[in-house]
Amino acid sequence: MQKTHTNIFIDDAPIEIGVLDVNMHFVKCSKLWLSKLGKTEKDIIGKSYYDVFPDTTDEVKKIHEYCLLGSYISFDGEKIINKAGKVQWFNYKINSWKNEKDKVGGLIIVREDISFKRNEEEYRLKAQRVANVGGWEVNLISNEVYWTNITKQIHGLDDTYVPSLENGINFYKEGYHREKIVSLISEAISNGTPWDEELIIVTVTGEEKWVRAIGRVEYVNGKAVKLTGTFQDIDEKKRADLERSEIEKRLNIATKTANIGVWDYDLARQELNCDYETLALYGAEKFTHKSLYDAWKKILVEEDKERVINEMHFAIQNDDEFNTEFRIRTKNGKVKYIKSIGQLHKDQNTGAVKMIGANWDITEYKQVVLKLDKRKESFAGVFNNSSVGMALIGLDGKWLKINKSLCNSLGYSKKELMSLTFQDVTHPDDYLKDLNFLDELIAGKIDNYQIEKRYFHKKGHTVFVILSVTKVTKIDGTLSHFISQVVDITSRKEAEEKVKAVLKITADQNESLTNFAHIVSHNLRSHSTNLSMLTGFLINETDPEERANLINMLNESSDSLDETITHLNEVVSVKLNVLGKLEGVRILETFDSVRKSIIALLNENNVILNIQIPKEFVVSAVPAYLESILLNLLTNSIKYSSPKRRLVIDVKTRRERGKIVLTFSDNGLGIDMKRHKHKIFGMYKTFHKHKNSKGIGLFITKSQIEAMNGKIEVESSVDIGTTFTLYFNCFK
Amino acid sequence: MNKVFSACIIDDDPIFVYGTKRIMKEVGFSEEIEVFENGLDAIEELTQKSIVEKKLPRLIFLDLNMPIMNGWEFLDDFIKIPEHIRKDVVIYIVSSSIDPRDIERVKTYDIVTDYILKPVTPKDLKNMLDDLSV
Structure with missing residues (x-):
């Protein structure tokens, strides 16, 4: 019974167990072990352990022998690789059993598969090593x-x-x-x-x-x-961790100080995550994660909403960069410009696809851009509509842009002027002046300059301008181009010239008036002192002969005074404004009538007159003055003719620069030009020892011709002759 | 009173010359008074005299406004006479001109002693005579 129980115990034990005799033959083996070995009872019972397990090492055999002496041992066997190539580890627990005679009857061997445990251990070690x-x-x-x-x-x-x-x-x-x-x-x-x-x-x-x-x-x-x-x-x-945390820290500082917010949008969950900076950017600390995306959409300015969301979807669908600008309206109603850039990113661990991005406030930048646009616009407006000529000039001296006023001033069309450089239209005398300033501008010595210069009009006449040039620099400080402003002052300049001319005439007239006043005072004083002196003598004179002499002198003196007053009266009448009395006078006709009036004198002196005056020459003159002038010149020539030769007078006329020029030459005594050049036309200047010299004729001639807006010049050589050149205006 | 001063009048106005000579006689100038009608006649004669006689009049009355050669031109030529010959000559400008430019211009000529506005009075001549006698 007991035996049977033992048998059942062994057979059905839930472990691999075997009973062996002292000869190491199997007496009993659990069914589990049999099935593990793939054998039946017949294959094992009565067979030697070492036949069943031929790979048993000598070391194990020794353990067996030791146990047969009555010991218990538990040990882990060596690694076994079975026929299927599987690695197996076994633990053996070996004890001896005793028969009825209390003698060792054999061994009980319990084998336990510890492969799982051992492998685990191996993996652990391996893992540790790795x-x-x-x-x-x-x-x-x-x-x-x-x-x-x-x-x-x-x-x-x-x-x-x-x-x-x-x-x-x-x-x-x-x-x-x-x-x-x-x-x-x-x-x-x-x-x-x-x-x-x-x-x-x-x-x-x-x-x-x-x-x-x-x-x-x-x-x-x-x-x-x-x-x-x-x-x-x-x-x-x-x-690496330390470094990463360092980098992270730096990045945080950077994004924080640069006010760059970082966000990510989980496509699958439709969830938007924002860092603190982003929230601050939108002024929305109350956002919850779930509603963040919707909240973001709500805050977008209506006009930008559809576009931005479309751009976001496009970027997601095409794995493209999300790069946009949009406006948001913050809680206090202010509009902010935001720049946002994002990119799709696949998480390697989770496989989730996110769009990760950064955004920042560009309101200030946008406002500057808008301001700049406005400025550009207003500059363009000023440039195009200014009454001042304006040009943008490149560093090579070529026009980049010119406005209408400049074209008008210089008489070119825009197209024509664009094909020229400013050098082409600059007066050559002013070119260097302009260029020197330009060099200083380029060298950075000055920032702008202003000069008065001259251009040439398309028609060839001079255009006077005030030119202001300002340089324009790029952001890096290098020169970009120049802005020139050209104020046309031609009309002002012309008016200035006219004023100068009028001033000169006034000054000249003033001068001649002063001279005249002194001459009058001198001449009148001469006579008055003579008269008072003579009367003073007469009062005290008792000698009747001397008295008669004094009375005679008094008479002469009063006659001289009368003559002087007549002269002065003539001069004054010439000085009066005659412009209204100017009329067209044929020179030839006037000359002929003068000639006829003194024909006796001419014949008496045997004068040869060569006259070359075209009939059609009509000058602007006062007829009486022209007669007076011609008469004076003729009688002067006769008066100062040379006793050594027959008097020849040549009279010619020609046209010159809109004037009619009359030359009157004789072969008379001539005047010493070196000594008298400056006083030939002066009042009471005489140069010849001649009884009839009064020093009044040429003075009046000059006054008369100037009163008619003409002029008179003289050339002379002593003992050769004198030539007067008279300039008259043509009559229109 | 010393009457041996030689004098010279350069003026184109015969009445002035007559009157001046008459007053000169009255106040006691020398009888020896030369008269020239213009600067050219005067400078020609005086230059000749300076060469031949090495002597010039002690006193010259010079008008400014004269035909052919005026007083200024005369002065410009007169300066060319060697200084040692002309150094004792006293020149008075005698003119009717009250033009300040003329008066200023006279001051630029060192050889001119003074400017006398016409007419020449006996008092002027007496003062002159006293100055010359010193």
Whole structure:
């Protein structure tokens, strides 16, 4: 019965169990083991263990022999690779059994498949090796310390190193790290607190290394007997982490100070995440994550909404860059311009697709751009409509742009002027002046200049302008172009010239009036002093002969006074305005009538007259003046003719620059030009010892011709002759 | 009173010359009075005299406004006579001109002693005579 029970027990045991005799033949074997081996009872019972397991090593055989002596042993067998190539690990528990005679009847062998456990262990070790994780143990009773090879390697030691607790601690970096590990260990021993800490050790070669130290205490009967733990080289990762956190920190500072907000939009969840900066940008700290996307859409300015959302969808669908600008209306009603840039990004771990982007406030920039646009617009308006000529000129001197006023001033069409350079239309005398200033402008010595210069009109006449040139620089400070402003002052200039001419005439007339006044005063004084002197003599004179002489002189003197007053009267009448009395006079007709009036005198002096005056020459003159002038010139020639030769007079006329020029030449005594040039036409100037010289004729001639807006010039050589040149205006 | 001063009048106005000569006689100038009608006649004669006789009149009355050669031109030529010969000559400009430009211009000629506005009075001549006698 007992036996049967034993049989049942063995047969149906839920473990692999076998009973062997002293000869190591199978007596019994559990069905489980049989099925594992793929055999039946017949194949096993009575057969030798070593026949069933031919690979059994000698070492195991020795264990068997040892157990047959009456011992119990449990051991893990070696790795077995079965026929299917599967790695198997077994644990054997072997005990001897005793028969009725209390003698060892054989062995009971229990085999347990621990492949799963062992593989796990193997993987763990492998993983540790790969992850650079070492192990260690400190026996708190014996103070023995055990380090795995990897632990040694991490410390830079070779496998033969024998560690101690103290040495182990000393590997930690002096200061914080060493103090930390000491406190962790003592805390663990006294309170059982495990630790997991990242610390720095200094290896044998002096290299600093980040390690992750994990440790815990093992207790037996409430007493701490062992410290065990792992030791992992995390240097690379830690440094990378540190670096990353540094970069992250920097990025945070950068985005914060630059007011750049960062956002991401999860496509699948339709969820928008924003950083603090973005929220601040939109002035929307109250947004919840769920409603953020909708809230964002709501805050968009209506006109921009559809466009921006379309752009976002387009970017998502085409994996394109989202790059746009839009306006939002903040809570206080202000409109902000936002620039937003995003890009699709696939998370490698989760596979989720997100659009990640950044956005920032560009309101200020936009406002500047708008302002600039307005300025450009107003500049264009000024440029095109200014009454001042304006041009943009390139550094090469070519026009970049010219306005209508400039074209009008210079008489060219826009197209014509554009094909010329400013050099082409500049008066050559002003070119260098302009260029010198331009050089200074380019050299940066001045920022602008203003000069008065001359251009040529298309028709050839001079255009007077005030030119202002200002330089325009690019952002980098280099020259871009010049702005020229051209104020046409031609009419002003002409008026100025006219005023100058009028001033000169006035000054001349003033001068001649002053002279005249002095001459009058001089002449009248001469006579009056003579008269008073003579009467003074007469009062005291008793000699009748001398009295008669004095009375005679008084008479002469009063006659002279009368004559002088007549002269002065003539001069004054010439000085009166005659412009209204000017009329067209044929020179030839006037000359003929003068000639006839003195024909007796001409004949008496045997004068040869050569006259070449075209009939049609009509001058603008006062007829009486022209007669007076011609008469004076003729009688002068006769008066100052040379006694050595027959008098010849040549009279010619010609046209010259809109004037009619009459030349009157004789071969008479001539005048010493060196001495008398400046006083020939002066009043009471005579140059010849001639009884009839009064010094009034040429003075009046000059006055008369000037009164008719003409002029008179003289050339003469002593004893050769005199030529008068008279300029008259044509009669229109 | 010393009457041996030689004098010279250069003026184109015969009545002025007559009157001046008459007053000169009255106040006691020398009888020796030369008269020239214009600057040219005067300078020709005086230059000749300076060469031949090495002597010039002690006193010259010079008019400014004269035909052919006026007083200014005469002065310009007169300066050309060697200084040692003309240094004792006293020249008075005698003119009817009250033109300030003329009066200013006279001051630029060192050889001119003074400017006398016509007519020449006996008092003027007496003062002159006293100055010359010193």
